[in-house]
Amino acid sequence: MKHGKKYVDSAKLIDKTKLYDTKEAIDVCVQTAKAKFDETVELHVKLGVDSRHADQQVRGAIVLPNGTGKNVRVLAICKGDNEKLAKEAGADYIGAEDMATKIQSENWMDFDVLITTPDMMGIVGRLGKILGPRGLMPNPKAGTVTTDIAKAIKEAKAGKIEYRLDKTNIIHCPVGKASFGADKLFENVSTLMDAIVKAKPEASKGQYIKSCVVSSTMGPGIKINPNKFSQN
Numbered sequence: 001m002k003h004g005k006k007y008v009d010s011a012k013l014i015d016k017t018k019l020y021d022t023k024e025a026i027d028v029c030v031q032t033a034k035a036k037f038d039e040t041v042e043l044h045v046k047l048g049v050d051s052r053h054a055d056q057q058v059r060g061a062i063v064l065p066n067g068t069g070k071n072v073r074v075l076a077i078c079k080g081d082n083e084k085l086a087k088e089a090g091a092d093y094i095g096a097e098d099m100a101t102k103i104q105s106e107n108w109m110d111f112d113v114l115i116t117t118p119d120m121m122g123i124v125g126r127l128g129k130i131l132g133p134r135g136l137m138p139n140p141k142a143g144t145v146t147t148d149i150a151k152a153i154k155e156a157k158a159g160k161i162e163y164r165l166d167k168t169n170i171i172h173c174p175v176g177k178a179s180f181g182a183d184k185l186f187e188n189v190s191t192l193m194d195a196i197v198k199a200k201p202e203a204s205k206g207q208y209i210k211s212c213v214v215s216s217t218m219g220p221g222i223k224i225n226p227n228k229f230s231q232n
Helices: 005-011 022-032 081-089 097-106 118-134 149-158 182-198
Strands: 040-047 059-063 074-077 093-095 113-116 160-164 170-177 209-216 222-224
Touching: 022 040, 022 182, 022 209, 022 222, 040 182, 059 182, 074 081, 074 097, 074 118, 074 149, 081 093, 081 149, 093 097, 097 118, 113 118, 113 149, 149 160, 160 170, 160 182, 170 182, 182 209
Parallel strands: 074 093, 074 113
Antiparallel strands: 040 170, 040 209, 059 160, 209 222
């Protein structure tokens, strides 16, 4: 694979044989973000679990202390008093059967997070085949199916992210923008890693965090020493 000049220049800043301390890795990552747009910084964590087993799933959601830097568009599917609460909390789109129909008939996807209440899951459940593959299906573990819809919307707007294993036992998460600077990104990364460590399944044996890599959207990956994270 042939890389562009900016990528090649960025790669020169990285010692590929080294496992960096977290703060140092983020410092270098910010330096490698050379694109004309504000690149997203992402964290990729490979875990020593087997996602095929139900007792080894790792999934949850946290609010990053400095947000993600992204304007999150929230769709709230609810009825009654919750509609007013959703509007006051800042939801971008609010509805019930009408919004479900819009998604089904028009393949409408102009939102980043769907938040709903338990009583509406009969409607939202019908959208599983559309929302599931896109990672937009609400889930109680992620806090997107809740009786406190106002709180969930405010958290989503403030930078709440969901972390979950993919089929290769890796968690991929955005942790902010390069423009945040190393200090704010370090706070976000530390918060996410603390949550992942605390979510370690009891069935997990051996080394829990196998590898950890930070990168900007267009930049190369920088390896963080996984032993720096408490894994007890």
